[in-house]
Amino acid sequence: MSAKRQAHEPWLEAAAAERTVWRVLESVLDPEIPVLSVIDLGIVRHVRISDSGAIEVGVSPTYSGCPATEVIRHSIVHALRDAGFDDARAVDVLSPPWTSDWITPEGREKLRRFGIAPPATAVSSPRHLFGQPRVACPRCGSEQAERVSEFGSTPCKAHYQCRSCAEPFDYFKCI
């Protein structure tokens, strides 16, 4: 093995480890919406690996008071330990604040199939937030849906009902 190759190895190892960490994170699910991974939700902000091999995962809360945030941090650490990364921790990243725009296209499709209408996109401006979004029923696709309540079963959801098929459903709010 050449000296040059040896010099590269720690870097290569770290890169491989980082890829593995991201793959592990794809298996960590939101406890409230168990079809979405933390990657689908767009809440993982960084993965850092120190020289000693310690892993730090930066996670943004969806809402300040969301009780799932702590569960998610624990789940991340446990999943990484199970994958052999003993020295792992999850830290809060508040800024810039998470927006529902960061849910991936796959995540949006998973939400819809799960029966939750995905959020309207490009919401970062308050003007958009204050208008009534067009929400399509996740069952029949009709846009004849009305808002029953701005607040639903979790902080991130509003309660809607479809006027075409009468199905009540959750809508993942823009934030």
Add this chain to the structure above:
Amino acid sequence: MSDARFRYLLRLADTSLVLGQRLGEWVGHAPALEEDLGLANLSLDLIGQARLLLTYAGELEGKGRDEDQLAFLRDGTDFYNLTLAEQPNGDFAHTIVRQLLLDAWQLELYEELQHSSDERLAAIASKALKETRYHFRYSAGWVVRLGDGTAESKTRVQAALDELWRFTGELFTPDEVDAAMVAQKVAPDLATLKPRWQGRIEEVLREATLERPTDTAYPWHGKRGRHTEHLGYLLAEMQFLQRAYPGAQW
């Protein structure tokens, strides 16, 4: 210097915490299931914001106090929330008017605090601001529905407004802590927030066909640790478990 910042953070945190605790009292008692969920959601956001602020305040203080110790083991005279936040829920109209007045205040405040020279506070504010927009839309929507509703709902919401308005002077009356925060570019000058807050409130009141009460000289000092009699009862309930079973966890 950092003592003033500690105090300032506690004011923000305590206002959110006490208001969140008040809203939590509605759980299981709200007039409709949707409002039960709505008020609980607002409460959850506010308590979440308080946790972030208390954690930061505790770290800044450097005496090893965490969010729980600050929330559950301080006496009333060491709470610095705005007096308005601790006022009892009363009927739904009282709760919703109290919410509107404080939502509009937090909206203007967080808008400015996003640009605070204190990066950690700026990050918390930028997160809280997004949630507060939803809170304001909820409370403003209800004030309009109640004000421009039936004779009964209008009478009640006007009565709530008339009763709670006297606590709003405190929102904009600065003291030496506020002055220190302005000097350090941590917080905005309260005088600049007042016209924006008033404009926002007056717009809602116009749509709700309600009368804006007249301002009164302000004798309330919650943010200086001097409270109405209502805070003690609130803390007695909120702090009971940690006082009775110190360090209890579940």
